[in-house]
Amino acid sequence: MNTLFPIFVKTENLHVLIVGGGYVGLEKANALLANAPNTRVTLVAPEIRSEIQELARQHPRMELIQEPYHELFLADKDLVIVGTNNKDVNRQVQQDCKTRRILVNVADTPDLCDFYLSSVVKKGDLKIAISTNGKSPTFAKRFREVLEELLPDSLQETLDNLTAIRNQLKGDFVQKMEKLNEITKVLK
Numbered sequence: 195m196n197t198l199f200p201i202f203v204k205t206e207n208l209h210v211l212i213v214g215g216g217y218v219g220l221e222k223a224n225a226l227l228a229n230a231p232n233t234r235v236t237l238v239a240p241e242i243r244s245e246i247q248e249l250a251r252q253h254p255r256m257e258l259i260q261e262p263y264h265e266l267f268l269a270d271k272d273l274v275i276v277g278t279n280n281k282d283v284n285r286q287v288q289q290d291c292k293t294r295r296i297l298v299n300v301a302d303t304p305d306l307c308d309f310y311l312s313s314v315v316k317k318g319d320l321k322i323a324i325s326t327n328g329k330s331p332t333f334a335k336r337f338r339e340v341l342e343e344l345l346p347d348s349l350q351e352t353l354d355n356l357t358a359i360r361n362q363l364k365g366d367f368v369q370k371m372e373k374l375n376e377i378t379k380v381l382k
């Protein structure tokens with residue numbers, strides 16, 4: 195059964211810790227900052243790839259700490275993503291997060307994850323998150339590419355028009371809902 199519950203998180207309101215400064219750390223930092231460049235991200239690792247250092251130069255709210263993980267780094271964090279090349283360290287971080295009730299993603303161990311990252315399709319204000327329940331991240335990536343091709347750029351205009359109508363509508367909640375359902379019937 196696929197029990198994942200998708201939510202859209204305002205990461206700019208959070209302080210995220212990434213543990214690991216290799217390819218995985220880079221991928222996850224890129225994923226976060228591509229969606230919300232203003233997110234406060236702290237990345238800790240004894241070795242940090244040069245691409246991550248470049249990313250930090252472009253994002254003033256990203257901080258790099260060139261040290262091994264220590265639980266003290268969890269003190270002020272809301273969300274943690276772990277991707278070191280040391281399984282014991284990954285496990286330790288996961289346990290420390292559980293103790294503090296901080297949501298944690300252990301990139302190479304789905305069983306230890308409280309949440310997964312998704313493939314993200316963006317067309318202006320429309321955002322679609324794709325997950326395969328961990329079965330094939332590569333399928334998620336390919337399906338993102340298919341949807342990116344398929345969805346027209348004019349979608350933003352439709353959304354803008356619907357927002358304008360939504361803001362002008364008078365009446366109670368039910369009346370507004372009926373009207374908006376009527377107008378958008380053509381989309382079915």
Ligand SMILES: C[C@@]1(CC(=O)O)c2cc3[nH]c(cc4nc(cc5[nH]c(cc(n2)[C@H]1CCC(=O)O)[C@@](C)(CC(=O)O)[C@@H]5CCC(=O)O)C(CC(=O)O)=C4CCC(=O)O)c(CCC(=O)O)c3CC(=O)O
Binds near residue numbers: 309
């Ligand atoms: C469970 C999950 C946890 C998490 O990381 O959050 C997870 C786990 C693992 N990924 C692995 C490998 C790869 N991951 C990618 C890519 C992505 N992986 C992402 C998400 C997720 N990956 C979560 C489930 C998402 C879902 O439900 O579908 C994406 C969508 C989002 C993102 O990372 O930002 C991003 C695509 C973004 C995009 O382009 O749209 C590629 C392809 C590539 O990089 O080109 C490969 C190599 C090929 C392959 O294996 O498929 C391995 C094996 C590691 C090993 O062998 O050591 C594990 C561990 C395991 O499965 O056991």
Ligand SMILES: NC(=O)C1=CN([C@@H]2O[C@H](COP(=O)(O)OP(=O)(O)OC[C@H]3O[C@@H](n4cnc5c(N)ncnc54)[C@H](O)[C@@H]3O)[C@@H](O)[C@H]2O)C=CC1
Binds near residue numbers: 217261262278301
């Ligand atoms: N979920 C995913 O998308 C994928 C997961 N993986 C797995 O993730 C793991 C990491 O992969 P890469 O980033 O490619 O490895 P890498 O070798 O490029 O980087 C490992 C990083 O972990 C850091 N590290 C080691 N000990 C640490 C400690 N005590 N505290 C903090 N950081 C520490 C290193 O300094 C380095 O920055 C591997 O086990 C790999 O199998 C690999 C590919 C994709």
